[in-house]
Every structure is written in structure tokens, then in C-alpha cells.
Amino acid sequence: GAGVSQTPSNKVTEKGKYVELRCDPISGHTALYWYRQSLGQGPEFLIYFQGTGAADDSGLPNDRFFAVRPEGSVSTLKIQRTERGDSAVYLCASSFPTDTQYFGPGTRLTVL
Amino acid sequence: AQTVTQSQPEMSVQEAETVTLSCTYDTSESNYYLFWYKQPPSRQMILVIRQEAYKQQNATENRFSVNFQKAAKSFSLKISDSQLGDTAMYFCAFSPGSQKLVFGQGTRLTINP
Numbered sequence: 001g002a003g004v005s006q007t008p009s010n011k012v013t014e015k016g017k018y019v020e021l022r023c024d025p026i027s028g029h030t031a032l033y034w035y036r037q038s039l040g041q042g043p044e045f046l047i048y049f050q051g052t053g054a055a056d057d058s059g060l061p062n063d064r065f066f067a068v069r070p071e072g073s074v075s076t077l078k079i080q081r082t083e084r085g086d087s088a089v090y091l092c093a094s095s096f097p098t099d100t101q102y103f104g105p106g107t108r109l110t111v112l
Numbered sequence: 113a114q115t116v117t118q119s120q121p122e123m124s125v126q127e128a129e130t131v132t133l134s135c136t137y138d139t140s141e142s143n144y145y146l147f148w149y150k151q152p153p154s155r156q157m158i159l160v161i162r163q164e165a166y167k168q169q170n171a172t173e174n175r176f177s178v179n180f181q182k183a184a185k186s187f188s189l190k191i192s193d194s195q196l197g198d199t200a201m202y203f204c205a206f207s208p209g210s211q212k213l214v215f216g217q218g219t220r221l222t223i224n225p
Binding site for chain 1: 116147149154155156157158159162203205207211212213214215216217218
């Protein structure tokens with residue numbers, strides 16, 4: 001079956017701009033996770049959805065970051081007033097509850 | 113705080129050799145899950161193996177096996193008969209259930225022909 005997909009694959013933007021990153025989870029997976037991976041580091045947790053609601057958003061670094069999952073499937077990570085320090089690979093994962101997380105290929109965000 | 117430590121930033125072995133990657137973690141949870149993920153240059157994070165903390169038996173998946181020492185909070189990965197396609201970043205990760213993964217810093221593994 002189809003895996004987790006993320007679009008765009010790469011995004012280049014200018015400092016101060018707004019960006020949206022999309023994640024399509026594996027069909028039927030109720031849990032969805034966003035992580036951020038800086039160069040040479042392991043992924044860091046941002047936010048976790050169970051269904052439509054954010055069950056844990058403790059990893060969001062500040063109020064410029066926001067994520068939604070309005071119908072319990074596709075999720076969008078939104079970053080306002082981007083900064084150069086936001087440059088990273090943003091990874092999305094999905095799973096059944098308490099089960100293994102399966103990852104998408106990530107979106108590489110570059111803020112100039 | 114829950115932390116995962118991988119003490120080997122890089123490792124390199126010859127094809128067909130056996131290699132062991134180290135991982136230690138810190139948690140006060142009694143029930144949790146441990147994982148090894150592989151990340152090739154394509155960026156796709158691929159599950160290698162999973163271990164439930166309540167299971168005493170070490171998990172195995174073909175050429176991959178773990179040495180899980182719960183009391184020592186150690187979770188090493190052994191790759192037998194290593195292949196060129198095993199070249200990748202390997203991340204150890206911890207999860208206290210249906211929640212976020214906490215990752216280590218990774219070990220860059222190179223398999224030489």
C-alpha cells in the first residue's frame with residue numbers, strides 16, 4: 001500500500017515569509033506526528049495528533065508554528081514569519097495507536 | 113527527562129563483517145518501546161527493529177538483532193553479514209507508548225566493499 005507522503009519535497013523561502021508543509025498519512029492511521037531534523041542531528045518531536053485533535057504539542061518551538069488536521073487524515077504544518085533557524089528537514093510519521101510510526105520522505109525547508 | 117545517547121558518531125566495517133551499534137537511554141517509565149531506524153541519503157526513515165520493554169526476549173529481524181539490557185538501560189543493534197546497502201545513518205529511539213519518539217544523535221555506518 002501507499003506510504004506516508006509529504007509535499008513539497010523541497011521548499012526555499014525568504015526570511016519573514018509564510019510556509020505550509022503537507023503530510024498525507026497511511027490510510028487508516030489515526031495517529032500523526034511531526035518532527036524536525038536539523039543537519040547532523042536526530043529528529044526532534046514537534047506535535048502529535050490523535051484523530052483531529054492535537055494530543056501533544058509540547059515540541060512546537062514558539063507560536064510561529066502551528067499544525068492542523070481538520071478531517072483526521074491530511075495534516076498541514078504552518079510556519080509564520082520564517083527565520084533562518086527554521087531551516088531543517090520536516091518529517092511526518094503516522095501509525096495506529098500504540099504501534100510503530102512510519103515516516104514520510106520529509107520536506108527540506110531552506111530559509112534564505 | 114527522557115534521553116537517548118548514541119556514543120559512536122561514525123563506524124566503518126568491511127562487507128560481510130558483523131557490527132554492533134550502541135545505545136543507552138534514560139527514563140523513569142516502566143513500560144516503553146525501543147526502536148532502531150535507518151536513514152539512507154534519501155532521507156526516508158526506515159524501521160529496522162522494535163523491542164517492547166516488557167519482553168525479555170531480544171528482537172530479531174533477519175540479519176538484525178538487538179541486545180536489550182533493561183536494568184542497564186542499554187539497547188544495542190547487531191548487524192550480521194553486513195551489506196553495502198546497510199550504509200546509512202542509524203538512529204536509536206525511545207517511546208513511552210503511543211506518544212512521541214525521542215531519538216539519539218545517530219551513528220553514521222559505512223560498509224566498505
